[in-house]
Amino acid sequence: QFQDPLMEFSGACSGCGETPYVKLLTQMFGDRMVIANSSGCSSVWGGSYGLSPFKTNRFGQGPAWARSLFEDTAEYGLGMALASVQRRERVIADVNELLMEAEDEGPGVVASPALTGLLQKWVSHVDDAEKCSVLQPAIKRLLAEEEGPDAAQTLKAVVRGQDMLVPPSHWIIGGDGWAYDIGFGGLDHVLASGQNINILVLDTEGYSN
DSSP, X not given: OOSOOSBOOOXXXXXXXXXXXXXXXXXXHGGGEEEEEESSHHHHHHHTTSOOSBOOOTTSOOOEEEEEOGGGHHHHHHHHHHHHHHHHHHHHHHHHHXXXXXXXXXTTTSSOHHHXXXXXHHXXXXXXXXXXXXXXXXXXXXXXXXXXXXXXXXXXXXXXTGGGSSOOEEEEEEEHHIIXXXXXXXXXXXXXXXXXXXXXXXXOSSSOO
């Protein structure tokens, strides 16, 4: 309850039962949250009218939100998650290559000892979002300091992928009309895929989606 929510002033109907759940999710995962939202109530108060109830924290981090149709929301969200997986695999490979080059070339040639030390810690905790979040600010600061026209290509590659230093938390959010009727086949597909993706069904029992 002391965690700053990254969703407020949603414009939803008074007493809406959906918004408290999404607000709670932003308190837990909002700084790295990616939302694929199905058409329906949650997409109306979520941002389809030119305003967004989502905000950023003091570091400029906040939920990324996008909406799709009933029938393809599951695949839409799955596509986002798969893209993140591929981009993270790329930056992990780039960091490992940078560390190998730094070891071969010697201290300070490819990257500073401070940066390589932080990147080695990051590699050892690459799947731990909390520890990656702690390491990210210092890594990004050193990358900015060391990037330049004469920087190694591997360092420039790491800079390009630095937004993936922390693993995103992917969410597919929709109502009962999407999950139980029109889009249930896609929902089954996502569950069967085994991907690390979260699904929130806001069931009003009134087919309000």
